[in-house]
Amino acid sequence: MSKPQPDHVHFRTCNLCEAMCGLRISMRDRQIIAIEGDKEDPFSRGHICPKAVALQDIYHDPDRLKFPVRRTAAGWQRIGWEEAFAEVAARLRAVQAAHGRNAVGIYQGNPSVHNMGTLLYAAPFIRALRTRNRFSATSVDQLPHHLAAYLMFGHQYLVPVPDVDRTDYMLILGANPLVSNGSMMTAAGIADRLRRIQQRGGKIVVIDPRRSETAARADEHFFARPGSDALLLAAMLHVIFAEGLARTNGWQAYSDHLAQAQEAVAAFTPARVADAVGMAAADICRLAREFCAATRAVCYGRIGTSTQAFGGLCHWLINLLNIVSGNFDRAGGAMFTHPAIDVVSIVGATGRTGGYGRWRSRVRGLPEFGGELPVAALAEEILTPGEERIRALVTSAGNPVLSTPHGRQLDDALAQLDFMVAIDIYVNETTRHAHIILPPTTGLETSHYDLAFHVLAVQNTAKYSPALFAPEPDMRHDWQIFQALRAHLEAGEGEPPRRDKGDVFQRRPETILDLGLRYGPYGSWGGRRGRADGLNLAKLKRQPHGVDLGALRSCMPARLYTPTHRIELAPELFVADMARLAAHFFGGNAGREHTFDLALIGRRQLRSNNSWMHNSHRLVKGKERCTLLLHPEDAAVRGLQTGDMALVCSRVGQVRAQVAVSDEVMAGVVSLPHGWGHDRSGILLAVARENAGISINDLTDDHTIDPLTGNAAFSNVRVRVEKA
Numbered sequence: 225m226s227k228p229q230p231d232h233v234h235f236r237t238c239n240l241c242e243a244m245c246g247l248r249i250s251m252r253d254r255q256i257i258a259i260e261g262d263k264e265d266p267f268s269r270g271h272i273c274p275k276a277v278a279l280q281d282i283y284h285d286p287d288r289l290k291f292p293v294r295r296t297a298a299g300w301q302r303i304g305w306e307e308a309f310a311e312v313a314a315r316l317r318a319v320q321a322a323h324g325r326n327a328v329g330i331y332q333g334n335p336s337v338h339n340m341g342t343l344l345y346a347a348p349f350i351r352a353l354r355t356r357n358r359f360s361a362t363s364v365d366q367l368p369h370h371l372a373a374y375l376m377f378g379h380q381y382l383v384p385v386p387d388v389d390r391t392d393y394m395l396i397l398g399a400n401p402l403v404s405n406g407s408m409m410t411a412a413g414i415a416d417r418l419r420r421i422q423q424r425g426g427k428i429v430v431i432d433p434r435r436s437e438t439a440a441r442a443d444e445h446f447f448a449r450p451g452s453d454a455l456l457l458a459a460m461l462h463v464i465f466a467e468g469l470a471r472t473n474g475w476q477a478y479s480d481h482l483a484q485a486q487e488a489v490a491a492f493t494p495a496r497v498a499d500a501v502g503m504a505a506a507d508i509c510r511l512a513r514e515f516c517a518a519t520r521a522v523c524y525g526r527i528g529t530s531t532q533a534f535g536g537l538c539h540w541l542i543n544l545l546n547i548v549s550g551n552f553d554r555a556g557g558a559m560f561t562h563p564a565i566d567v568v569s570i571v572g573a574t575g576r577t578g579g580y581g582r583w584r585s586r587v588r589g590l591p592e593f594g595g596e597l598p599v600a601a602l603a604e605e606i607l608t609p610g611e612e613r614i615r616a617l618v619t620s621a622g623n624p625v626l627s628t629p630h631g632r633q634l635d636d637a638l639a640q641l642d643f644m645v646a647i648d649i650y651v652n653e654t655t656r657h658a659h660i661i662l663p664p665t666t667g668l669e670t671s672h673y674d675l676a677f678h679v680l681a682v683q684n685t686a687k688y689s690p691a692l693f694a695p696e697p698d699m700r701h702d703w704q705i706f707q708a709l710r711a712h713l714e715a716g717e718g719e720p721p722r723r724d725k726g727d728v729f730q731r732r733p734e735t736i737l738d739l740g741l742r743y744g745p746y747g748s749w750g751g752r753r754g755r756a757d758g759l760n761l762a763k764l765k766r767q768p769h770g771v772d773l774g775a776l777r778s779c780m781p782a783r784l785y786t787p788t789h790r791i792e793l794a795p796e797l798f799v800a801d802m803a804r805l806a807a808h809f810f811g812g813n814a815g816r817e818h819t820f821d822l823a824l825i826g827r828r829q830l831r832s833n834n835s836w837m838h839n840s841h842r843l844v845k846g847k848e849r850c851t852l853l854l855h856p857e858d859a860a861v862r863g864l865q866t867g868d869m870a871l872v873c874s875r876v877g878q879v880r881a882q883v884a885v886s887d888e889v890m891a892g893v894v895s896l897p898h899g900w901g902h903d904r905s906g907i908l909l910a911v912a913r914e915n916a917g918i919s920i921n922d923l924t925d926d927h928t929i930d931p932l933t934g935n936a937a938f939s940n941v942r943v944r945v946e947k948a
Contacts, residue, residue, distance in 0.1 A: 333622020398528020471550030520556025598934030687770030
């Protein structure tokens with residue numbers, strides 16, 4: 225039977241992960257008949273993953289909320305938008321009047337940066353809250369990347385990106401780009417990009433405690449103990465300095481404190497770190513020499529190097545390795561993007577390039593970064609009595625009960641709030657505690673431009689996607705919700721909501737988008753191409769597949785935002801933290817966890833990016849994927865076989881998990897995927913409940929963090945495993 229022919233074809237960018245894959249959506253009689261990769265998209269070139277096909281599932285999901293609801297004793301009750309906005313503003317205002325402005329907290333989830341409306345309009349709303357208790361998924365994810373960028377280059381968003389399309393040697397630590405499609409490295413079709421490295425005679429080396437999908441296709445894979453990456457990187461730098469392998473491509477003319485950086489790694493010889501890392505000293509030396517000998521090389525670290533006790537050090541040392549090997553700001557190395565809407569320059573012009581330790585959390589004194597506190601502190605800030613304890617919470621596009629450490633504790637804490645409002649499309653494990661839920665339109669009902677991920681892309685492109693479907697009557701976009709909440713908050717009690725027509729954030733997203741394009745580096749008003757052929761939204765709309773703006777290009781030192789306009793090679797915070805690294809591994813305390821004798825790590829899965837994707841049948845169908853990977857030696861000692869149920873215990877909790885025995889993980893390491901655990905009462909996610917799985921964050925510890933950054937240390941959580 226022949227496939228039905230479409231009467232309309234829609235092109236857009238998938239916004240479910242960082243990859244920015246171009247989609248070709250075929251329609252007939254206003255129904256989707258196919259979602260395929262757009263082969264004419266200059267960035268993704270036809271690549272697509274299973275998540276994109278599920279965009280239609282989210283749009284049609286019968287469990288998805290479309291209108292405001294209030295929690296009552298009889299269940300969820302629909303209410304009007306204006307009634308909801310007025311009640312939310314009044315109750316937040318009342319909490320702050322009674323207990324101080326910081327008695328209100330806000331948490332933003334990962335999808336926030338995947339949605340243009342939320343990314344643009346949430347910030348003015350948050351400023352209207354006037355609270356310092358701001359949290360987001362950043363501190364369970366990529367915060368160490370941003371701290372390293374801020375301290376070394378002067379801007380938290382000036383994160384180097386691997387120029388994967390031109391490199392000859394790629395060293396990958398704690399990352400699985402074949403499954404993530406590139407993370408903090410937006411790289412649609414990464415499998416082909418990596419394959420081309422090998423086809424042109426290059427080499428890919430992966431360091432990971434699990435033989436991941438990427439490691440399996442690499443030229444070489446080394447197991448390394450979770451949390452030891454900073455030792456490995458320091459030892460490689462030691463070899464480079466000791467053997468005179470450092471190369472310059474001009475970086476020495478605009479950088480400071482090389483001698484201090486060299487001194488910081490002097491004690492970390494390959495022989496000294498080998499046992500702690502789990503690699504032979506000879507292999508560490510060889511990797512350092514190969515990296516420097518390659519014509520063009522780049523080191524890339526991701527979730528495994530971020531979510532650990534030394535995440536900040538890892539990303540300083542990764543940047544340092546790329547710089548001193550001569551692979552910084554050059555083709556094939558670590559480079560910076562020049563996106564059409566240059567978020568780095570726009571934010572830089574405001575002077576808000578970052579900040580560290582300007583205030584600290586009330587209970588544990590964890591440092592602020594970029595205006596946010598580490599989310600590992602959220603539960604204790606609700607539960608611990610005292611002045612300005614969090615008594616009301618706003619969540620936006622997040623499910624921290626499943627995505628932040630010690631989820632059960634946070635679950636209990638949310639139940640004790642005086643008031644909670646969620647901006648979300650589902651009643652999930654977190655939002656079930658809300659008093660009011662405000663659901664925005666999503667996916668195919670919204671226009672889209674990737675403001676965040678063009679900043680991290682391995683190629684400069686631009687693409688605007690109009691909405692495919694019009695929202696149902698009385699639905700609201702995310703930007704409209706944030707506009708209305710802000711207006712009600714700023715109006716004051718008893719006053720009608722007011723809107724300043726001169727405020728750009730009172731306009732539609734497309735207006736802001738057009739201004740950003742016009743004033744950007746390719747724009748018709750501020751760009752290098754001048755008015756005649758410069759980019760603006762109207763021109764971008766005429767290019768439904770997007771436009772190619774060229775390969776990454778050198779930009780140093782002009783793009784630096786440090787006070788000296790020079791790279792800081794040895795930030796004092798990182799240099800001082802090396803003492804903690806040495807004390808942890810060589811101070812006589814490492815490896816003494818007798819009760820909890822295994823190291824727990826997470827794992828990414830291709831069909832599972834965020835917890836809310838588990839309500840799509842096509843993404844959860846098939847064999848059980850929420851399993852505990854256990855090495856054969858560790859399984860034999862415990863009398864466990866594949867299919868058995870095991871009890872996994874940590875300091876904060878325990879779960880029952882189905883075992884999968886595999887040498888895919890190194891001995892002493894166990895692995896669970898993230899995002900599962902849909903067994904709580906009160907959630908309205910029919911498909912997810914049938915495929916509940918278990919939450920790894922019922923085991924992860926809110927007190928196991930990187931003390932420097934406050935980032936959650938999900939990698940190397942100590943656990944005990946026994947037969948259930």
